[in-house]
Amino acid sequence: MQKKKFVIVSGLSGAGKTTALNVLEDMGYYVVDNLPCEVASFFVNTSIEKLALGIDIRSFKVTEEFFKLLDEIERAGVEFSLVFIEASDEVILNRYNLTRRKHPLEAATLLESINKESEIMASIRERASGIIDTSNIKPKELSERLKEILMIDSHEKSINIHVQSFGFKYGIPIDLDLLFDVRFLPNPYYIEELREKTGEDAEVYDYVMKYDISQEFAERLLNMLKFLIPNFIKEGKKHLTIGIGCSGGKHRSVTFARLLHNELSKVESLNVYISHREKERRNW
Template identity: 35%
Template sequence: MTQPEIPLQREAPETGPEVVVVTGMSGAGRSTVGNVMEDHGWYVIDNLPVMLLPDLLRLSESREDPVVPESEQSRIGIVLDVRAQGFETLTSSLERLRERGWRTHLVFLDATNEALVRRFESVRRPHPLQGKGRLLDAIQQEREVLADVRTSAENVVDTSGLNVHQLSRKISPLFMSQSSERLRLAVLSFGFKYGVPLDADFVFDMRFLPNPFWVPELRSHTGRETQVSDYVLSQTGAGEFIDGVETMLEPVIAGYLRENRRYVTLAVGCTGGKHRSVAIAEALASRLGSSQIATFVVHRDLGQE
């Protein structure tokens, strides 16, 4: 009988660091889940020998030369496949970690034989256990090896009907922290004379506003300074532009969050990237920051002139 899929949930740790082990059938999406964890700020290690788990975490707790960066020491992800050395000791190793105060969770990814066959055929790679035998035989052998681990898992995720993006959306709530749920929005000012940023998702042209360069007392100042910022924002169309961008981005940001996209760059340009674009970028970043959006400003060409 097929074990029913358990709803995706993870008890938030009250105290102590947390370890999530992701394993399951080859081709079921372990790499995708590892990428999602990294996107949400987890420190992810791929195929660490199981017997080294206690040593890794002991070193991570060390105040001197920790293995895991300090900012990520409380959230560690281990992605394992059946070939990992000492895999058969996984359950007992996790139990020992719990005894030491670590909060551990086991996530198992599964898929039907038909789905796994299609995936291996599409990438034209052999199954890790296939050798010179048949693909279906290797899949069945792996199921038998993983049977006990699957039973021990708190979350079993059937990925059969999911593509990469659908799996990312489904698995993301399991690994989100309050900070990782927010979209990171970079507001980038630039000068058109130096080229349009290659990494911009949105580009806006501020050359419809009067140029402070032609005001002698403002020419040597930048859009980060009050006198220039006040001049730019007081011009006809400046306030309407900022209001319009905010309104336009509302459905876009909501869609990005649904699609699990977490990084967006909004670029605003003027002639030299010193006055208008800088002032507008600062104003947009201040306006767009919210509980769902973490904004930061980059002035690419400030100082070029």
């Protein structure tokens, strides 16, 4: 049984706690934000193995409630990390002025509210496993800092890649990041014994891939994806959808979707899955 991994994200309002929780969600954590401490204790005994709790000044009346929750987690033998998110007063002021949101602590001025919160949260900051100042970092840098603090294995999946075949005659999927048209390749539809088969059948796959143009396109396409994917990951992209289209979404597109799925799945850091839209829609 996998050991539980709990992460508690706390910090100053407006510093980026929600962004940090979104990053953790992309890493596979079950995320719950803005829970009262007395309710958050419920999750200690659940079967959830990777849990991220967002707890800020709205979650307790006094900080002792927060520390009581930490003690309860420790007594349960659950491994956890406390990440504290902060930013400079100037940055937080600018963010609140931009969003026009109300600060959870009421004071005569917004700056007084920020300073008052900093004083209250100081004791929680001291207990933190790691502190991240978001004043001058981008979301992708926040992701790297979280990985460092949580000592997350660098071999975990870096991106989810969905390879989808489709037929142009039924319309283009609206959620594609990359689209490749394979209608220029030899079409098995015109081979009578292959017409009713699909790219999932070995005969169709072999027919499409026996041509030099198919082999050259496959090589060029894979080389381009091997260049693009690491750069998408570098920019913090977590999901990539690749569409492969042919006329009816039955032969050539299915063949190349299978080829991409097989080849990309060999890369350990990629989580690759495949679907055939026209099969799901019963168009073949």
